Amino acid sequence: MSKIERREPLFHIVKNDAISFGKSLGIRIIAIFAGLIVVGILGMILIGENPFSIYSAMFDGAFIDVWTLLQNTALLLMFGIAVIPAFQMKFWNLGANGQVLVGCLASIACMKFLPVKFPQIQNWLLLLIMLVASIIVSCIWSVVPAIFKAFFNTNETLFTLMMNYIALTTVDYFVFTWDKTGSGTLGIVNLLNGQKGWMPDLGNKYLLPIIISIIMTAFMFVYMKFTKHGFEVALVGESVNTAKYVGINVKKVIIRTLLLGGIFCGILGFLYASCLSHTVNQQIGGLGFTAILVAWLANFDSVAMLFTSFFVVFLETGSKFISTKFQLNSTDYSNIVVGIIFFFIIACEFFIRFKIQINHQHQKTEKSEINAEKEGN
Amino acid sequence: MLTSVIVNAIRMGTIFLFGCVGEILTEKAGHLNLGIPGIMCIGATGGAVAVHLFGGKVSSPLLVLFAIIFTMLFAALAGFLYSFLTVTLQANQNVTGLTLTTFGIGFMKFFSKRIYDQKFFVSLSSAFKNLFGLEKNTNPFVQIFLSHGILVYIAIIVAIICAVFLNKSRRGLYLRSIGENPATADAVGINVSLYKYTFITLGSAIAGLGGLYYIMDRSGGTQIAEAPIDSFGWMAVALVIASMWKPLLAAFGSIVFGGLSILDAMLTTLPLDKQKIFAIFPYLLTVLVLIMTSVVKNKNNQPPASLGLSYFREER
Numbered sequence: 119m120s121k122i123e124r125r126e127p128l129f130h131i132v133k134n135d136a137i138s139f140g141k142s143l144g145i146r147i148i149a150i151f152a153g154l155i156v157v158g159i160l161g162m163i164l165i166g167e168n169p170f171s172i173y174s175a176m177f178d179g180a181f182i183d184v185w186t187l188l189q190n191t192a193l194l195l196m197f198g199i200a201v202i203p204a205f206q207m208k209f210w211n212l213g214a215n216g217q218v219l220v221g222c223l224a225s226i227a228c229m230k231f232l233p234v235k236f237p238q239i240q241n242w243l244l245l246l247i248m249l250v251a252s253i254i255v256s257c258i259w260s261v262v263p264a265i266f267k268a269f270f271n272t273n274e275t276l277f278t279l280m281m282n283y284i285a286l287t288t289v290d291y292f293v294f295t296w297d298k299t300g301s302g303t304l305g306i307v308n309l310l311n312g313q314k315g316w317m318p319d320l321g322n323k324y325l326l327p328i329i330i331s332i333i334m335t336a337f338m339f340v341y342m343k344f345t346k347h348g349f350e351v352a353l354v355g356e357s358v359n360t361a362k363y364v365g366i367n368v369k370k371v372i373i374r375t376l377l378l379g380g381i382f383c384g385i386l387g388f389l390y391a392s393c394l395s396h397t398v399n400q401q402i403g404g405l406g407f408t409a410i411l412v413a414w415l416a417n418f419d420s421v422a423m424l425f426t427s428f429f430v431v432f433l434e435t436g437s438k439f440i441s442t443k444f445q446l447n448s449t450d451y452s453n454i455v456v457g458i459i460f461f462f463i464i465a466c467e468f469f470i471r472f473k474i475q476i477n478h479q480h481q482k483t484e485k486s487e488i489n490a491e492k493e494g495n
Numbered sequence: 496m497l498t499s500v501i502v503n504a505i506r507m508g509t510i511f512l513f514g515c516v517g518e519i520l521t522e523k524a525g526h527l528n529l530g531i532p533g534i535m536c537i538g539a540t541g542g543a544v545a546v547h548l549f550g551g552k553v554s555s556p557l558l559v560l561f562a563i564i565f566t567m568l569f570a571a572l573a574g575f576l577y578s579f580l581t582v583t584l585q586a587n588q589n590v591t592g593l594t595l596t597t598f599g600i601g602f603m604k605f606f607s608k609r610i611y612d613q614k615f616f617v618s619l620s621s622a623f624k625n626l627f628g629l630e631k632n633t634n635p636f637v638q639i640f641l642s643h644g645i646l647v648y649i650a651i652i653v654a655i656i657c658a659v660f661l662n663k664s665r666r667g668l669y670l671r672s673i674g675e676n677p678a679t680a681d682a683v684g685i686n687v688s689l690y691k692y693t694f695i696t697l698g699s700a701i702a703g704l705g706g707l708y709y710i711m712d713r714s715g716g717t718q719i720a721e722a723p724i725d726s727f728g729w730m731a732v733a734l735v736i737a738s739m740w741k742p743l744l745a746a747f748g749s750i751v752f753g754g755l756s757i758l759d760a761m762l763t764t765l766p767l768d769k770q771k772i773f774a775i776f777p778y779l780l781t782v783l784v785l786i787m788t789s790v791v792k793n794k795n796n797q798p799p800a801s802l803g804l805s806y807f808r809e810e811r
Contacts, residue, residue, distance in 0.1 A: 280736075453600055
């Protein structure tokens, strides 16, 4: 008997399904602080300043330009909103980058060539055509992997990942085709041409993306929480077999959900073309991977993503400012900071999902309980 | 012309081959490591550190050896971090991998900018190139087979060893069974975690060599901080699929991918936009292979069945 007991490992790990919200939030906050401490120590070694001046620089740097901070948050949020329904379904859509990029490309194509062919075109009509074109192309990019996933169970992670690179190279091709100077950049489209296809200014150029991101978030919140579609998505994510037994057409749900993601990416691509960059280049859509981290961090909850996307943008902006302030000659410091803090958050997720039970103590308490019972008798 | 295309295709392909063979080992253990681009960057940084520390102080073969050791060490550490997070802590593999890539790119650019000295690195790059000293020989056979740097040959040897290991050895069978169904492997008595740790770390170390090869051999030490190693890393991930998880096929595939990615630089007579179209082909090819393997359900060409899923023993 004693031999078997000695062989038992010191602890074992069990699933912890019923953790309170407060506790899980607490664990995450501890992880973020642990990450910040490591970042501070790293900064101390690399920069030679004390950690507190680094933290305060980070804080100051993030809030120097509040509007840009908010706009970047809104952009990251929209990318995240576009991917969460798929993620909720456990469909790993890594292709938001590419979907937004081709959407933007389609918008720019309309913007560049329609006013040349039809000089009389009204701006609102042009904008509408751009939006529709962007959504259609973006949907093609997201639905093709969905169709193959639904009918042939093609690995969607790899497929959507590859679609990103097909998008990047396609954009490269068109940019070189349209731009005959050979510079490889398109420049600002229609800058000197009455700014056709540009969104009218709302008085504040940052406002439009922020407003649209809030509308998208609200829509997605309602869609996921209060509609039959949202329920079906959650059920397919939980268990495909259960969903089949209940009579849900899983194929339809997969394709429909990715179509929704494509529409959101299309809107975002249109925003880039008409309001943010007025051009297309390979940097557009670069937020897609960060958005995956943000969506995951928010546990695929659209409202929680308001906070996580703000947090990540805050980290990035702040740490970029550190490298300017302390003359590191490198903006890549922010990648290191974001990476380290994410590692801590990823690691802490373990302590939320599982709990560690120490076997030794467990036995002792059992024994003492038995003893107590005996004594009681 | 043709000879020079083939020679350059082989050399370019070597970057992808290292990353690809490393990723094959990882994926055979059931883990989709999207951190490979970052790991290649971290490996390149390790190599740069070694060159910075030992360059000019030791003989060239020793320098190459040290660079390889440093590269593998740095990359293995990154791989170990990934395995700790995804195997022991059961973290989501996609998220962990993408974070590692973000971190790795920042890591390379930040640190290599501080130690990089172009003249110094270029002068030392000859140690890595041209193993047999036959680079000037114009015989096509010599050019294609004997004119490369040592890392090109290492890449091919590693690919062959991996192929033999995976298909002919008992341990290779165990590894494949873990990628297919870890619960079954566990029930048979295979130490699942140990295998996963070993092969994810080893795979990362191999992938890291791709980064070293690029900075010291392919680019000849001319660029480190701005090297586009991450985009090569994604190409390597694509090659894993295109080669249907077979290291030997990957060796040939790497030459095809390498050829397609240098073709635009070779066909300078074509207009610029026509050149650019070749860059799409590797990814299109990958998607086609991915679709075909899933439509034609040939069980020899499938991705590992439990790819991307973490294994928790108490969950059945």
